[in-house]
Amino acid sequence: MASVYDLLFTLEAITAAGAGFRSLTEAVDTTTAAGRLMTQTLGAFAEFERAMNGLAHARSAGRLLGRRPSLTAPQRAEIIAKAESGQGSPSQLASLFRVSRSTVQRVLREHRESQLTKAKPTLSKP
Template identity: 55%
Template sequence: MRKADVVVVWKLDRLSRSLKDLLLTLEKIEEAGAGFQSLTESIDTTTPAGRMMMQIVGSFAEFERAMLRERTRHGLEAARKDGRVGGRRPKLTQQQQKEIVALITSGQKTGADAARLFRVHPSTVVRLLAKHRQGPG
């Protein structure tokens, strides 16, 4: 960044996640002699009013992110109370897991063979066997 350059962003929240970080970034831009412009918030930091507006908009952007984080957390808690679990579905059903453990512990198949048979990565079989060895829990 050189003197008289202008850093342009589409939206302020794309530049920074917190007001503190935003202000540090803007300070570095200012120290380099460059300006800052946000296309959607109409902010120009080359004027005192523009700098003040930047701080106000930055505060609102941080507040909006905090509210989103809180709503997401509450939504996940409500989903857990309803018995829903996040994440993707298991690669193997409980029955398939039992079959793999039985095939390997009986010596009928190796871990690699079982992985190929059930079309999963060998590390999935390794994790399954480790979990089986630990017992319930």
């Protein structure tokens, strides 16, 4: 699979040999500034598309992408338990678990929202 680097390297080699590249199917002519710009733009879009496909494939394969959670599940449960029993404010809990106050508030908000979702009665169709 060729990358933008490979494409540009090949086109640079063609230019260094004193030749130009002209596509017969697309309006690309590397002997002009506009043609070189078009070539680089097309290459950038192709590489972007490959990257997005790679991310989608990784997600579908079950890989977790992004930053690791700053709290483990037991730590989240402990924060919820301490907050519900009044054993600390969000600021105090944040200091205790070495995370930001907003992280603690997000844990508590997500917990409240999950409790509301569980408590909502669902209407069944007869």
